[in-house]
Amino acid sequence: MPMNNPPSSVVSASKLGLTFETSDGPVHALSNVDLTVNKGDFVSFIGPSGCGKTTFLRVIADLEKATAGEITVNGMTPEEARKSRSYGYVFQAPALYPWRTIEKNIALPLEIMGYSAADRKARIERTLDLVNLSGFGKKYPWQLSGGMQQRASIARALAFDADLLLMDEPFGALDEIVRDHLNEQLLKLWARTEKTICFVTHSIPEAVYLSTRIVVMSPRPGRVTDVIESTLPKERPLEIRETPEFLEIAHRVREGLRAGHSYEE
């Protein structure tokens, strides 16, 4: 199977399905998902809660196992990809360890993966600079604001050599002003690092502003209803959100969400 993938594909799913067995019967979290994420893409997954967008991300990360269909990550199974440390995962909460300083938190994956002390030091410095946290390395997580903590957790995911960055509603708990600022920084970071990013969100402006492709999903069962290629340029100031082009894409996303959402019950 891996041979059939074009070399530029990072994630490739076909007929992917995942069913949770619960005491109330089976729950179809994902059904018949076909999707390819190419190298260098910024793909957003958007949809109402329960549409399986987080589950899909967790399947890519091998934190959940698919029950049907095929998926490859970097041409490997998700488990092989996880064991070869091919992705960085940013959770909904920073999940920084409170007994480690910011520096030590960023060093955590590097220690586990056996990077040398000198290499660790250089990488910590570089990633702290990437997320604009230079000078905060010696602080403990609980001494920083929520936005700074989330930036530190992004730095932690960037510290080791993984080309794929999986982000699960990383800015969901932050206020809108901080979120705008972090979105802007994330775009710059993406441009500088040339990583492939899969980004889960439930905010339409966030998805349109950040992505090269937007995957619209709908619940019961979780499935892909639309994939929208963004026509926005790669260089995106915050003001782009008022342009007609931006509003048109946002409109299409909203239409897709509405079509997939059933109000029958």
Added chain:
Amino acid sequence: MKRVLHSWQGTAALVLCLAALASLPLMAVDAPSPFGTGTVVLVLLMVAGAALVSFTKLSQPLLATILFVAAHLAVWLLLAGIAGNEGQATLAFFLLVAASWLLAWRCVSVLSGIRPKSQAGDTFLRLLIPAIFGAWILILWEAATRGAGIPFIILPPPSSIGARLASSVPILWADVQQTIFKAVLFGYVVGCASGFVVAIIADRIAFLRRGLLPIGNMVSALPIIGVAPIMVMWFGFDWQSKAAVVIIMTFFPMLVNTVAGLAASGAMERDLMRSYASDYWQTLIKLRLPAAMPFIFNALKINSTLALIGAIVAEFFGTPIVGMGFRISTEIGRMNVDMVWAEIAVAALIGSVFYGVVALGERATTFWHPSNRGG
């Protein structure tokens, strides 16, 4: 008027002074060596004067110093006057003791209101206030036992306990060596360490966790001190049998707490480790053990007091002629209550130091925990 109400201890002290004046003398009429008139006048003047000063608007440190000196000098004169008159004190005597106590109370209230600017001043106050508080427990105890002539075997005065302590240092030291340095420390270290190791094994092996933990919870609820005579049968009269009791007492709290602590890390943190393809030992050392530290220190603190109780009580059931529990049980039989109290004082001191050292270790290790962050 407002100030008189504010220093109600001063007002009450003045009232007590007047009542004492009305019910003089301080000792029964046939007391062998009654108070001199000069001493009585001096005590009354000091107490009443300090009470009046407490109404003024002097600066807080100066006011506290005046109250401190007057209250303690007055009560010292009163206590010194009991010598030779044990059990002869009258109502007036106790009224004056109570008045001095109220002044000391006022002094502590004033001290509590001071906000020192320097770190050293803050530390000094933090130590001074409980020290005055503790001293007055001893002073009131002394005045009550000697002034009212409470029988020695019911409650000896702190002064004779102190004298006994000072004159029996070699015996007490031998007892401490036997009980604390051998039985308690050995039992504590072995009990806690084995509880910890078994917890890690039980965490890895499901059948141990399912089988051992419910039993651990049950054994924790048993009065384990009941096994002391059996341990003496097994391990002989010397400290080894006491250490065995301590091991049994400390093992299960450590086991139960460590297992609970190992489950304390969050799902997200564990997913994070999984995303790094971290192996079992890396996850254990870098995530689960640090997250378990508050639980482990909880067990260490519980065990520090359990170990002391276990070793002392186990000595009641047979021991060579040395040890704190042995001393307590034999001296009470010989009516040497002051020696029993001296052992209790030593045990309390060692217990506090032991607990304090563990608590300091906890503060250094779990500084990150929300309950220790402060501010």
